[in-house]
Amino acid sequence: MEKILVAGANGTTGKKIISILKESNKYEPIAMVRKEEQASHFKTEGVKTMLADLENDVSQTTNGIDRVIFAAGSGGKKVMEVDQEGAKKLMDASKEKGVKKFVMLSSMGADNPEKAEDLKEYLKAKHNADEYLKQSGVQYTIVRPGALTNNDGKGKISLENKLNKQGEISRSDVAETLVASLEDAVAKNKTFEILEGETYIKAALEKI
Secondary structure (H helix, E strand, C coil), X not given: CEEEEXXXXXXXXXXXXXXXXXXXXXXXXXXXXXXXXXXXXXXXXXXXXXXXXXXXXXXXXXXXXCEEEECCCCCCCCHHHHHHHXXXXXXXXXXXXXXXXXXXXXXCCCCCHHHCCCCHHHXXXXXXXXXXXXXXXXXXXXXXXXXXXXXXXXXEEEEECCCCCCCEEEHHHHHHHHHHCCXXXXXXXXXXXXXXXXXXXXXXXXXX
C-alpha cells in the first residue's frame, strides 16, 4: 500500500481525509501533527503519525512517503509561516525524496488574491504556495473549494477550472475530492475550483 502523508491531519478536513484513506484498500495514511497530544487520537485509531511542525524543519517528513495531501492551515494566524512557507518547505522535501504526487488544498480566490475583499493575506499566501507547487517539478493537483461547511457530504460536486461564482461545499466532499486526486491519471498537474453540485466526484474529475 502506498503511504500518504497528510499535513494538517488534526484539522476538521484533515481528520476526514485520514478516515477515507484508512478505509481505502490502497493507501496507508500517515498523520502529520505538531504536538504529541494530537498524535494520541490517531494512535487509538491505529493510524501512524509523524511529529513535525511546518514552521520548523520538515525535510525528513517525506522519507518513505509516496504521496502528500496538504490540508494544513494556520487559521489566519500565521499565513506566511504555515500556509505559504510551510507548504513550500514540504514541497521541497517532496521533490527531494521523489514523492509521486502532491495534492494541495487551496481556496477559491487564490488565483487572484488582489481582488479579494476579505482574507487577502491568506489568499495571497495560498496563491504563492500554489504557484511554487506548479514550478516545483513535482506532479500535483491543486483543489480550490468555496466556503467549507460541516454538512454531510453528498458525493457530488460542481467542478471547473474557474466556476465564476461563490458558494459552499462540505468538508467531506472536499476530502473525497482530495483523496480521489491522489491517483496519477486524475487531474494531473491541474488546478480547479469546486462547489457542491450534481456531478459525482469521480465523474467530475475525469472531465478535467
